[in-house]
Amino acid sequence: MLTGLKAVALLATLSALSTSVVADQFTRFPGCPDKACILPPTSAEMLLGAKFDVRVEIHEEAKAPGGVAGKPNPNFEISIAKVHLNDDGKVIQESKPVPLEQYLRLEPAPLESWNFTYFQDAAHFWKGQGGAVENADHTHNGGVSSASTPVNVVSKVWRRASFRHSGDFKVTVKYNNGEKTEALWKVRKSQFKKRIAKNAIFFIGDGMTTPMISAARVISRKNVNGKYQKWMQMDRMEEMGHVIPCGLDALITDSANSASAYNTGHKSSVNGLGVYADTSDDPFDDPKQELLAELLRRREKKQGGPAAIGVVTTAEVQDATPAAVVSHTRRRGTKAEITDFFIHGVKNFSVPVRPDVLLGGGGSYFLPGKSLNKTNYYDIFRKEGGYNVVHSKTDLLKHNNKDPLLGIFHKGNMDVWLDRNVYKDNLKGKKSSPLGDGSDALDQPNLVDMTITALNTLKKRGGNGGFFAMIEAASIDKMMHPLDFHRGLADLLELDNAVKAALEWVKKNDPDTLVVVTADHGHGFDVYGTVDTEFFNAAPDNDESGTQIEKRGAIGIYETAGWPGYKDEDGDGFPDNWTPRVTLAAGTVNFPNYHETFQLNTTRVKNPAILDKGTHSHKPAYDSYIANPDEAEGALHRTGNLPVSESQGVHSLQDVPVFASGPGAHLFGRVMDNTEIFFNFAEALGLGQDQ
Ligand SMILES: *[C@@H]1O[C@H](CO)[C@@H](O)[C@H](O)[C@H]1NC(C)=O
Numbered sequence: 001m002l003t004g005l006k007a008v009a010l011l012a013t014l015s016a017l018s019t020s021v022v023a024d025q026f027t028r029f030p031g032c033p034d035k036a037c038i039l040p041p042t043s044a045e046m047l048l049g050a051k052f053d054v055r056v057e058i059h060e061e062a063k064a065p066g067g068v069a070g071k072p073n074p075n076f077e078i079s080i081a082k083v084h085l086n087d088d089g090k091v092i093q094e095s096k097p098v099p100l101e102q103y104l105r106l107e108p109a110p111l112e113s114w115n116f117t118y119f120q121d122a123a124h125f126w127k128g129q130g131g132a133v134e135n136a137d138h139t140h141n142g143g144v145s146s147a148s149t150p151v152n153v154v155s156k157v158w159r160r161a162s163f164r165h166s167g168d169f170k171v172t173v174k175y176n177n178g179e180k181t182e183a184l185w186k187v188r189k190s191q192f193k194k195r196i197a198k199n200a201i202f203f204i205g206d207g208m209t210t211p212m213i214s215a216a217r218v219i220s221r222k223n224v225n226g227k228y229q230k231w232m233q234m235d236r237m238e239e240m241g242h243v244i245p246c247g248l249d250a251l252i253t254d255s256a257n258s259a260s261a262y263n264t265g266h267k268s269s270v271n272g273l274g275v276y277a278d279t280s281d282d283p284f285d286d287p288k289q290e291l292l293a294e295l296l297r298r299r300e301k302k303q304g305g306p307a308a309i310g311v312v313t314t315a316e317v318q319d320a321t322p323a324a325v326v327s328h329t330r331r332r333g334t335k336a337e338i339t340d341f342f343i344h345g346v347k348n349f350s351v352p353v354r355p356d357v358l359l360g361g362g363g364s365y366f367l368p369g370k371s372l373n374k375t376n377y378y379d380i381f382r383k384e385g386g387y388n389v390v391h392s393k394t395d396l397l398k399h400n401n402k403d404p405l406l407g408i409f410h411k412g413n414m415d416v417w418l419d420r421n422v423y424k425d426n427l428k429g430k431k432s433s434p435l436g437d438g439s440d441a442l443d444q445p446n447l448v449d450m451t452i453t454a455l456n457t458l459k460k461r462g463g464n465g466g467f468f469a470m471i472e473a474a475s476i477d478k479m480m481h482p483l484d485f486h487r488g489l490a491d492l493l494e495l496d497n498a499v500k501a502a503l504e505w506v507k508k509n510d511p512d513t514l515v516v517v518t519a520d521h522g523h524g525f526d527v528y529g530t531v532d533t534e535f536f537n538a539a540p541d542n543d544e545s546g547t548q549i550e551k552r553g554a555i556g557i558y559e560t561a562g563w564p565g566y567k568d569e570d571g572d573g574f575p576d577n578w579t580p581r582v583t584l585a586a587g588t589v590n591f592p593n594y595h596e597t598f599q600l601n602t603t604r605v606k607n608p609a610i611l612d613k614g615t616h617s618h619k620p621a622y623d624s625y626i627a628n629p630d631e632a633e634g635a636l637h638r639t640g641n642l643p644v645s646e647s648q649g650v651h652s653l654q655d656v657p658v659f660a661s662g663p664g665a666h667l668f669g670r671v672m673d674n675t676e677i678f679f680n681f682a683e684a685l686g687l688g689q690d691q
């Protein structure tokens, strides 16, 4: 969920060209230093031969909020020149500029025009929030309020460009009779002549961070006198590095933005998938960049031919991370269209991906009601794609490993590991069937089941072309948002078990397989001690000081923390007991007003804050949240540090870990930008060679 204020990245990119550094929370348009905007923006890198769209926008904005925007001049020219850069990224030599259309052999593009509004700063943004702030971006199309600033736009987009030579290029837009804006692009080719790995398995622990891995290790691995007797699987991989998850428009990214970087090598914007966000209203007209899976689908014979593609998640298959493998849309919420992309591809750009294996939740968008065009997409997958369509673990495990496979196990996000395996009664009465018939989804597979069936099928279908599988443990993030640490850590352990199963599969079936595990962004979670829950629960809810002194005394730190009471006697990688007397004292750096017990609620997911229905004396004009009174009893009361429009915790800044094993693993053993993950996979799988 993305609401409210969003910080904006300091766009101190290759500033050999632009000296302006955006240092405001709100920008008119991220990546656009002045009145002309070039997408891809300066500092973009593209893979040799990969397709991309180019968009230029010329803006004239009102002088003050609520004013009238000027008319942008429709006469502008765009040219490109090959350049040489010194080590500081400064242009030291440049060839004669050539019109872009001529250099990249593009058809002339028609002129478009539209308008949008934006908020100049926090004061104007919050003044402009009359009602719900759900999905409030700081730019809007159409509606002008006295708090927002209107902008008129003229624009052109050139589709399906690609470079035939690598190197550095300077793109120049000349406009308004003498003004100019420039962007530097780098076109990268493979360093290696041949591909390094036949297959690649890409695990994403959504929202997973190093402190979460440490906490999961504490609750699942035996420790004797400070030494662990058993490792987690991730701990034992060959290489480890860090990924920096910033987006184009966001210091702290969402899953769409960052999955987009992993799949294209380009930064995107919050909510964007496979596109640079432009300022127009249409979520499908934004300039696209070719996806790893599209490139693998049209890989040439001499590089081994097309690969089989698999997408596996515990979320809805239309959720940002799985959707990013096949989608080009500015709005991750366009889930009916995303369902269609999986089978028909995105029109007029590259080739359809049409995964060989697609597993997860999200049944609602396959059924009339929420599906595109009131169509039953299960039927379309069966008829047009020859898919075996399954809806239970039982039927998943019966798959012949030969036919394309669609497994949809829940109408929404799949339930989390703890509810699927330990507190199974929690699945009853939820009417979660992926068939939308009101029955319960009681036979959902685990991530290991989905992983192994996917790998068996991809191996058979990939042949010499090999395969690429993206496998996501989605609910680490989905449980960290509502501060349900226990459920989040259980799903992290489920991911670790799936990685273990995959590495064993690789050893037995095809060692020529690169296995990478990373996250897309973090949450500010960490552990600072333990809690004696007996003492905690018995302590009075409040005392005369109002600071809950006795309850806080139940928290053990340093040498009074001892060890929590979780044990894994049966060796399945999960604790056998989820409600020991001594639990972890854990928290996150950001939260709404909420109540903390440090204990798992065995009957449902934590729900930290609820909508303020007007009882609060300082209720603002926009939707605001208060601590959930149903979770107050016996709990510590915590005063939020987020805008009151937030009902849950939000993502945080930290670098996320990346682990890798197998051929190509060495590419991941360093600190790198998130776009580098794309280039590493491209390198490993033999894309971007000289043509
Ligand atoms: C924005 O464009 C719409 C139509 O596309 C038009 O109706 C509206 O008046 C324009 N608004 C401004 C402020 O120019």
Ligand SMILES: *[C@@H]1O[C@H](CO)[C@@H](O)[C@H](O)[C@H]1NC(C)=O
Residues within 6 Å of the ligand: 347, 348
């Ligand atoms: C795709 O391209 C064709 C031919 O250029 C065009 O007629 C059609 O409108 C385009 N469709 C979309 C969705 O852009």
Ligand SMILES: *[C@@H]1O[C@H](CO)[C@@H](O)[C@H](O)[C@H]1NC(C)=O
Residues within 6 Å of the ligand: 373, 375
């Ligand atoms: C909607 O469904 C009808 C009938 O099945 C079909 O003819 C039409 O092409 C569909 N439209 C889209 C956008 O899929």
Ligand SMILES: *[C@@H]1O[C@H](CO)[C@@H](O)[C@H](O)[C@H]1NC(C)=O
Residues within 6 Å of the ligand: 597, 601, 602, 603, 604, 630, 631, 632
């Ligand atoms: C746990 O969930 C139940 C069921 O919704 C609720 O009544 C109870 O208050 C919750 N307990 C805590 C400590 O949050």
Ligand SMILES: [Zn+2]
Residues within 6 Å of the ligand: 001, 207, 255, 477, 478, 481, 651
């Ligand atoms: Zn999230």
